Amino acid sequence: MFPVRKLEKRMVEKVWGRDQLPAPFEAPDGKRIGEIWFEPPPEQSELLVKYLFTSEKLSVQVHPGEDAARDGEDSKEECWLVLDAQPGARLAAGFNEPITPEAMGRAAEDGTIEELLTWHEVSAGDIFHLTPGTVHAIGPGLSLVEVQQNSDTTFRLYDYGRPRELHLERALDVAVGAPFPDSCKGTVKSREPTLINGTRFRLDRIKGEPDAAVKAAYPGAALVLPLEGTVTAKDSDVCAREGECLVAPSLEALDFSAAKLTLLTRSV
Template identity: 55%
Template sequence: MKLATRTVEKVWGRCELPAPFERTYSKPVGEIWFEPPAMLDGLLIKYLFTSEKLSVQVHPGEGQAGPGQPGKEECWLVLDADADARLAIGFRRAVSAEEMRAAARDGSIEELLQWHRVQAGDFFYLPAGTVHAIGPGLTLVEVQQNTDITYRLYDYGRPRELHLDQAMAVAKSEVYADDRRRKGVGHRSIALVEGPFFRLDLCLGAPGEEMASRHAGTVAILPLSGIIAIEGEAIAAGECGVAPALEAVSFRAGAKTLIASMAGG
């Protein structure tokens, strides 16, 4: 029931990880993945830790990376943020394909992006095709379709491959819609995502009947604080568990958890 983790080194990550991990690594760690089981293999949940900017990038939608390849819709919940931490999502104004390509080549694409100042409790949903970047000083939980296809438009001169042609083929040159953002999440139970590929809720204590009805079948449970149990096995903050049904999960008073399931499950 408790998922195995994968530690992923990234040039923009951290050697000192914050709570609940509180570990020191010799090389910077950018992500901790929870390996999805076969019964929930379309969904990936992970933590992100940043000390530098991530590349300006975009993910393809369904079939855009090749026949039968899944797309990547994702969402972020900010757990911790430095005072000046920011996320770039979408553009400040609509831009032409020619303008986007030229800005990616000379680095001025940063100035075209809409940078959002963020704090703990901010939530964003990013449809495939949304151009984005994550700034330094952030700890996030990311819930996404289970694929790691990323097209980089700009990477601040780092010696990593760029994918300008692939990115331009899928990127949306639009302003990010405000209704995809929530502020101050974490003080009450709330439905976060009712998307075409997955559902996500934040739950304080035990879910009510309406929230429980949103998650039929297999669910992933990620405690942000406190402890839950799946058929008697304790799952604490920094861990993630999978249950065959929400009824198999015991929610303790005071626990704050994310509940995720595949759409149509």
């Protein structure tokens, strides 16, 4: 059994990021920070947990599943939990109508793919489960937590004229040209405590101490992300508060008495 420890953070600059971040984060002078990663520990190396902060639209993109990934590529299942949303902020996931790869390719080339995507107006507490093959994009004015398979395999279909590489051929190979399933979106109120019970990871949102059912669902290593309050190791002074993340050998190793709201996740 390993000791509870705090994960290292990495600030990642993005063209669509922000030079002013919400508390408790602070962007370095002159930097536009779009993502804050928690370095995946060996005990949960399959998962990457991060915060996202947007001031512009992200590219229209898609990730492969295990059945579609080629040598050197990794599958990627992910989810978004909306922490804060400016009025009118939106996320794109899936298409308004079924679409063929040929029509999707033409729309990506002429920029009309934005109009064919379903843009979901969102607010704090909304949750989206993005299975591989889902074409998606994130709009401006959002703060999110993203949990994903630890993969950097991303195929861009459209990037608003930015000078970045597109991957249209591979994107069309793996993209699902269909509406986003209702079963893959919801709110924390409708889903707590288990927000996502996916193929490759589980995500729970708890208030205070986890109950017996949640503890039973986390028999081994877990990543613990406090949203309000503090989570502390029982056998040391290691603790995490908002904006930090712990890896623990089990939930039994943690004291949640000072925690108000916490995210828990583990690989499956």
